Amino acid sequence: MPLEQLVQYLVSGLTLGSVYAIVALGFTIIFSVTGIINFAQGEFVMLGGMLSYWLLRGVGLPLLYACLLTVLVVSMVGVALERLAIRPARRAPIVSLIIITIGASILIRGVAGQLWGKDAVALPAFSGEAPVDVLGARIAPQSLWVLGIGAAAMVGLHVLLSYTMLGKALRACAINRRAASIVGIDPQAMSLFSFALSAGLGAAGGIVVSPLAMMSCDSGAMLGVKGFAAAAIGGFGSQLGAVGGGLLLGVLEALGAGYLSSSYKDAIALVVLFIVLFVRAHGASGERA
Amino acid sequence: MPTPARIPSFTSRRSPLLITAFLFLLLSSLAAGLVGCSAAGKVEPYKIGGLFAVTGFNSPLGTPEKETALMLEDQINKAGGINGRPIKLIIYDTESDETKAVNLAKKLIEQDQVLAIVGPSSTGESLALVDTVEKAQVPLLSCAASAQIVQPVRKWVFKTPQSDSLAVGEIYDYLKAKSLTKVALLTSSGGFGTTGKKALETAAAQAGVSIVASESFGDKDTDMTVQLTKIKGSDAQALIVWGTNPGPAIIAKNMKQLGMSLPVFQSHGIANRKFIELAGDAANGVIFPAGKLLVASSLPDSDPQKSVLTKYAADFQAKYNKNADTFGGHAYDAIMLLKKAIEKAGGDRAKIRDAIENTQGFVGIGGTFNFSAADHNGLGKGSFTMVKIVNGEWTKEQ
Numbered sequence: 001m002p003l004e005q006l007v008q009y010l011v012s013g014l015t016l017g018s019v020y021a022i023v024a025l026g027f028t029i030i031f032s033v034t035g036i037i038n039f040a041q042g043e044f045v046m047l048g049g050m051l052s053y054w055l056l057r058g059v060g061l062p063l064l065y066a067c068l069l070t071v072l073v074v075s076m077v078g079v080a081l082e083r084l085a086i087r088p089a090r091r092a093p094i095v096s097l098i099i100i101t102i103g104a105s106i107l108i109r110g111v112a113g114q115l116w117g118k119d120a121v122a123l124p125a126f127s128g129e130a131p132v133d134v135l136g137a138r139i140a141p142q143s144l145w146v147l148g149i150g151a152a153a154m155v156g157l158h159v160l161l162s163y164t165m166l167g168k169a170l171r172a173c174a175i176n177r178r179a180a181s182i183v184g185i186d187p188q189a190m191s192l193f194s195f196a197l198s199a200g201l202g203a204a205g206g207i208v209v210s211p212l213a214m215m216s217c218d219s220g221a222m223l224g225v226k227g228f229a230a231a232a233i234g235g236f237g238s239q240l241g242a243v244g245g246g247l248l249l250g251v252l253e254a255l256g257a258g259y260l261s262s263s264y265k266d267a268i269a270l271v272v273l274f275i276v277l278f279v280r281a282h283g284a285s286g287e288r289a
Numbered sequence: 290m291p292t293p294a295r296i297p298s299f300t301s302r303r304s305p306l307l308i309t310a311f312l313f314l315l316l317s318s319l320a321a322g323l324v325g326c327s328a329a330g331k332v333e334p335y336k337i338g339g340l341f342a343v344t345g346f347n348s349p350l351g352t353p354e355k356e357t358a359l360m361l362e363d364q365i366n367k368a369g370g371i372n373g374r375p376i377k378l379i380i381y382d383t384e385s386d387e388t389k390a391v392n393l394a395k396k397l398i399e400q401d402q403v404l405a406i407v408g409p410s411s412t413g414e415s416l417a418l419v420d421t422v423e424k425a426q427v428p429l430l431s432c433a434a435s436a437q438i439v440q441p442v443r444k445w446v447f448k449t450p451q452s453d454s455l456a457v458g459e460i461y462d463y464l465k466a467k468s469l470t471k472v473a474l475l476t477s478s479g480g481f482g483t484t485g486k487k488a489l490e491t492a493a494a495q496a497g498v499s500i501v502a503s504e505s506f507g508d509k510d511t512d513m514t515v516q517l518t519k520i521k522g523s524d525a526q527a528l529i530v531w532g533t534n535p536g537p538a539i540i541a542k543n544m545k546q547l548g549m550s551l552p553v554f555q556s557h558g559i560a561n562r563k564f565i566e567l568a569g570d571a572a573n574g575v576i577f578p579a580g581k582l583l584v585a586s587s588l589p590d591s592d593p594q595k596s597v598l599t600k601y602a603a604d605f606q607a608k609y610n611k612n613a614d615t616f617g618g619h620a621y622d623a624i625m626l627l628k629k630a631i632e633k634a635g636g637d638r639a640k641i642r643d644a645i646e647n648t649q650g651f652v653g654i655g656g657t658f659n660f661s662a663a664d665h666n667g668l669g670k671g672s673f674t675m676v677k678i679v680n681g682e683w684t685k686e687q
Contacts, residue, residue, distance in 0.1 A: 005518050008547070012514045019511075118346055120535035122567055129570070131546045140546045212542075213511030214535040214567060218346075222509040257515040262504045263478070 004136035009258040015143040017250020018150030022205035023227025024242035026198035032174035032237045033194040040105035042224025044199045048206025049215025053121040078199025113217035120216040149208045334377035338397035340408035345385025350410040353617035390414040407623040428642045430623035439665040447665045449622040453488040459578040459673040461496035473502035473525035477532030485531035533558040538567035545571040578673040580615045584685040618654030
């Protein structure tokens with residue numbers, strides 16, 4: 001039993017952690033290119049879950065198309081956010097821009113609530129609900145989907161950033177905006193692209209986790225906070241750090257709830273965040289904060 | 290030079306808009322006046338206030354309550370009103386906001402001069418305006434669940450929904466009958482879960498039930514396998530879950546995933562279609578205490594509530610083309626109680642209050658109400674029934 005229990009806790013923690021990691025990645029991408037902490041990141045995840053459900057049940061699209069269209073539409077929401085709210089205020093101090101994203105998150109939440117109601121919705125599990133046995137622990141197939149999509153997102157992002165022209169331009173902007181523009185990279189286009197990318201990424205996370213976690217119009221706020229904590233633990237600006245921070249947070253929460261008490265679950269995440277920020281103010285692996 | 294040139298074009302573009310807005314305002318105020326005139330008929334109607342959370346996070350409660358209230362107003366007036374006088378409902382939306390609820394209650398009392406107020410929908414809003422109605426001496430018939438609203442007893446405050454302790458009692462009686470004595474609790478850390486947990490703990494000793502594990506979950510948590518794995522490792526014979534969606538649905542799914550065969554009892558917080566929809570197959574086998582409305586058609590004919598329940602369900606279905614639910618039932622009880630009281634007492638607030646307090650044997654949706662000076666809820670054992678979900682349908686248990 002103890003080993004089974006441990007495995008069960010770890011799997012729960014990793015599944016949860018993958019979602020935090022995806023949200024944290026979204027934070028990181030936008031932060032490294034624009035210096036903005038986008039507090040509407042959690043809302044992209046919520047939109048992913050809610051919009052895909054509506055396309056599937058309300059419009060009647062097949063699951064795959066509903067998911068792809070959702071990622072596309074939510075990316076467009078990210079683009080719209082950058083174009084309509086961030087760009088017009090680009091000369092304002094960073095703090096104002098961050099507050100704009102908080103406003104945007106409230107707006108998105110409100111609109112989603114008006115469009116789709118306040119109730120929680122859940123997509124059907126992608127490949128059934130019969131649990132898989134691993135070392136005595138029982139794992140929902142959807143957890144494997146979450147882990148798989150999470151891993152695919154991380155690898156995909158790595159390939160994009162390291163091996164494509166677009167990704168290299170994005171990184172150049174992150175390293176030195178002015179130098180990048182001197183060599184012909186358009187920082188504004190890169191800012192736009194970073195919003196589209198993290199919105200799409202968030203939506204994919206929201207879609208894949210919705211059969212397990214269920215989504216309602218106010219789910220985004222909590223995911224945003226946890227993803228922010230994960231990004232801060234890993235150090236803003238570091239993709240690897242964001243992923244590590246997310247997984248660590250998920251596992252710690254699960255182990256804490258399992259071996260201490262479920263009442264302390266959220267407190268554990270915050271205590272870890274405090275410790276990391278006290279010891280290393282720039283996160284465990286980030287270059288800057 | 291360019292600046293003065295821009296100003297006239299700006300105003301001239303704006304002015305048609307302003308005129309339109311002005312005309313619109315004028316027309317709408319005229320229309321309101323006309324409606325006001327025609328509504329004031331020959332006989333002065335009995336005015337009743339309604340405060341429901343039609344929007345905001347409590348809208349799943351407030352919406353059916355408002356719909357029920359409007360339906361009853363229609364029915365009562367078509368049947369000739371009360372003592373030959375029609376009733377007039379003045380309903381405001383509290384937007385699930387406690388401050389708004391208090392302000393709207395004052396408006397109902399001072400401006401609209403209602404005889405009594407039905408609602409509000411939630412415990413927080415009800416407690417917030419208790420002082421207001423006590424001071425103004427207006428009867429309040431709350432549609433919210435918490436026992437705190439009527440304990441300690443307040444002179445002018447009543448409530449129609451069953452209290453948590455009755456639901457707990459029903460579950461413990463069931464456990465005793467099946468000789469299950471060791472239970473694990475998994476309660477939400479929100480308001481509903483916390484008061485439920487307290488009620489479960491308080492009643493446990495007397496019911497001969499021992500609580501061997503107690504875990505909690507946040508209302509926004511997305512995975513409860515950890516808590517459940519812990520409970521799986523305890524020697525509990527049954528699990529009691531206390532929360533409102535989506536938490537309980539996630540728990541049901543997680544239990545199926547973990548292959549747990551522990552009997553599960555949930556609270557009346559899941560007494561809606563949404564739970565079955567969210568939990569899917571995993572909802573099957575879950576047992577919970579619920580108002581009898583859920584299983585109205587399978588009640589024995591000897592049950593005094595049966596005819597009231599089936600009529601309400603059929604009327605609601607016919608009018609709104611959707612299923613009636615427990616929350617609408619709370620408003621039904623409040624308005625029908627008030628109707629009976631006005632029949633006896635006429636248009637006097639103090640006499641109406643006395644008439645409500647002396648109501649005996651009123652058969653409503655929530656149960657059979659017997660009010661007294663010490664009990665402003667009036668419901669006793671038997672107002673809940675145990676319901677089991679079988680093949681995605683509610684069925685009466687035992």
